[in-house]
Structures are given as structure tokens and as C-alpha cells.
Amino acid sequence: MQIKKPVDQQGTLYIVATPIGNLEDLSPRAVRVLSDVAVIAAEDTRHSGRLLQHLGISKPLIALHDHNERGRVQGILDHLLAGADVALVSDAGTPLISDPGYVLVREARAEGLRVTPVPGPCALIAALSAAGLPTDRFLFSGFLPAKRSGRRAALEALRKETATLVFYESPHRIVDTVMDIAAVMGEAREVVLGREITKTFETFYSGAVAEVHAALLEDPHGNRGEFVVMVRGADKSEAGLVAGELDVDRLLGLLMAELPTRKAAKIAAELTGLSKNELYQRALDFKAG
Incomplete structure (x- = not known):
């Protein structure tokens, strides 16, 4: 049975953001934390192992991904309760943002353990900052459903949303997703796609949905890499804010x-x-x- 130590003797769970492409984006604080913790919980130990090798860091790695998170949480909590610091990393970017870690963070907080973020790269924020779309309000919905029927239903539910919409999308579905946006929200709706953010072949496609679709088809690399899909929110007429409802x-x-x-x-x-x-x-x- 794990004996719970006083709060000041318990470990800290660090949520460490790692590069989404360019290794120079890893902060000095992140390097220090990864060097100092006793254990690192990683979405893919092989992927994170290569990053640590590049940094010259050798630490015990625990695999923590969508399929095993609930079963691994208690073991990680035991490390923290015994006084060991633990770092949580995902394959790229900020953990928990469409990546594993929610169950671990929730349970760590429920135990009264200290959870602290080590900020850094995040694909959706990086893409939004360079997109030229309104950013005072945005709605991040992770990945859209893989099947067309589910994807169109999800887009229909968001069609009247006035905030900028942000999604992640895989390269083999990107063309179909853009076509579905055109079908549900209209070919004139403004869209910006960020591909391979911070990497060598970083590309932004922007314009009306129909124009972006054409640009993807013309680009021989248009179905490669990871995408951030950003859609301008509905205007007041599309959102139903017409005369008689709200002046x-x-x-x-x-x-x-x-x-x-x-x-x-x-x-x-x-x-x-x-x-x-x-x-x-x-x-x-x-x-x-």
C-alpha cells in the first residue's frame, strides 16, 4: 500500500510541451524539467526516446496513450505520491490538446498533487496566430468524425457558430473535409489551412473554400503532412441574427x-x-x- 507523504514531500506532475516540428522551439525550461524529473510518461516511447536522445537525456519512460491511460494512471500516481517528479509529454505539441493525459491530470488533482504546465508549441495556436482570421473568439473541436456522414453532421451543428472554427485533420482526409465544408457552409466561406506548421515545408492555403480546394488539388504535396483547418465564423445573417430577432x-x-x-x-x-x-x-x- 502506498503511503501518502506530506504535500511538500510529494512529486510534481509537469505537463511539458514539445516541438511540433522545429526542435529549436523546445524551451530551456522544458529541457531542464525533462533532465530533472525521475520518470517521463510519453504517448509513444519510441518517438519521445528519439527526442531525449537528441537532447542527451536518459530517463525511464512509461507509455501513456489513449488505449492504456486508465490502467497506467495509478502507477504514475504512486511515483508522485512517493516524492518523484514526473513529466508528461505527447508525440508533439502540448499534451491533452487532442492528445492523452486528461485522466492522469484529473486524478493527480483529485489526489491533491501539484500539476504545473511547461508551456510551448501548440499547433492550433501557432496556426491561428498566422491565419489572418478573427481570434478574439475561437472554437477548437479536435478531429472531425472520419466518416462523411458524421463529419457533415458535425459541421452542420457548427454552421451558425460565429466564432472562428478550428479542427485538426489527417492528410488522407483533408480534401474530403474541405469538400464537406463547402457543401455544408457554402463555397464562399473563408478557410485557412495550415500544413506542416514550423516544419521545412510549412504551407498556408487561404481563401474561399472552393479556392482552397482547388489549391490543394493543384499542389502535389497537398495531401501530405498534418493539417490545422480554420474556418471563419458565420456572419450575422448566417447565424440567424436578422431583423426582428436582434437589432x-x-x-x-x-x-x-x-x-x-x-x-x-x-x-x-x-x-x-x-x-x-x-x-x-x-x-x-x-x-x-
Whole structure:
């Protein structure tokens, strides 16, 4: 039976972000933590083993992936309760973001153990930062269903969402996914695809869905690498914010009479689901007019 040590003698679970492509993106703090912990829990021990070898680090590795996480959690908790620090890493990027680790983190917190993040690369944030789409509100939905019927149903459920939509997609499904976005959300909906983010052949495809689809088909490498799919949110007409349901202009006017312009736009965005930046520009236009 594991004897629980006082809190100050228990280990820390570090959630360590690792490169999604470019090894120079690994932070000095991440290297130090990986060097100092007693054990590393890795999604794929072979993959993480190569990274550690590159860094000159030798540590015991425990495989922790979607198929064994529940069975491995107690063993890792035992290490932590005994006072050993543990690092959690995924194959690439930030653990738990469409990667294993949720069960471990939840159980570690339930035990009162210290869980601390070591921030670093994350494909969805990296792609969003360079996409040129609104980022004041975005909705990350991981991977869409593999089958077309499920994928289209998921997209239909999000069709009226006004926040920027973000998905991950595999190379062998990317063309079909873009076609489904066009079918459900219309060929004019703006889309940005980030392929091989931070790697040698990093590529962004952007424009209307129909244009992006054509660009993928023309690119001989268009079905290679990992993709981040970003879709501009619905505008007010697509979202059902039409006359008779909500008078956005009147709402903005009432808020601007009592509040600074930026604050009025922020509150209007929260109430309507529309883009804060777009509403702020709209408010400025009102003032100018």
C-alpha cells in the first residue's frame, strides 16, 4: 500500500510541451524539467526516446496513450505520491490538446498533487496566430468524425457558430473535409489551412473554400503532412441574427451612450456572439457618421 507523504514531500506532475516540428522551439525550461524529473510518461516511447536522445537525456519512460491511460494512471500516481517528479509529454505539441493525459491530470488533482504546465508549441495556436482570421473568439473541436456522414453532421451543428472554427485533420482526409465544408457552409466561406506548421515545408492555403480546394488539388504535396483547418465564423445573417430577432445597431447605440466604445463593443459581442473586432469597427463607423 502506498503511503501518502506530506504535500511538500510529494512529486510534481509537469505537463511539458514539445516541438511540433522545429526542435529549436523546445524551451530551456522544458529541457531542464525533462533532465530533472525521475520518470517521463510519453504517448509513444519510441518517438519521445528519439527526442531525449537528441537532447542527451536518459530517463525511464512509461507509455501513456489513449488505449492504456486508465490502467497506467495509478502507477504514475504512486511515483508522485512517493516524492518523484514526473513529466508528461505527447508525440508533439502540448499534451491533452487532442492528445492523452486528461485522466492522469484529473486524478493527480483529485489526489491533491501539484500539476504545473511547461508551456510551448501548440499547433492550433501557432496556426491561428498566422491565419489572418478573427481570434478574439475561437472554437477548437479536435478531429472531425472520419466518416462523411458524421463529419457533415458535425459541421452542420457548427454552421451558425460565429466564432472562428478550428479542427485538426489527417492528410488522407483533408480534401474530403474541405469538400464537406463547402457543401455544408457554402463555397464562399473563408478557410485557412495550415500544413506542416514550423516544419521545412510549412504551407498556408487561404481563401474561399472552393479556392482552397482547388489549391490543394493543384499542389502535389497537398495531401501530405498534418493539417490545422480554420474556418471563419458565420456572419450575422448566417447565424440567424436578422431583423426582428436582434437589432444589433440599436444595441450598440444604447451601450455606446453609457460606455466607452471598446467596452460597448465587447459587451455587444458577448450578447450577440458576433466578432468583437467587427462590432468595434461598426461602433467607430457610427461615431464617425
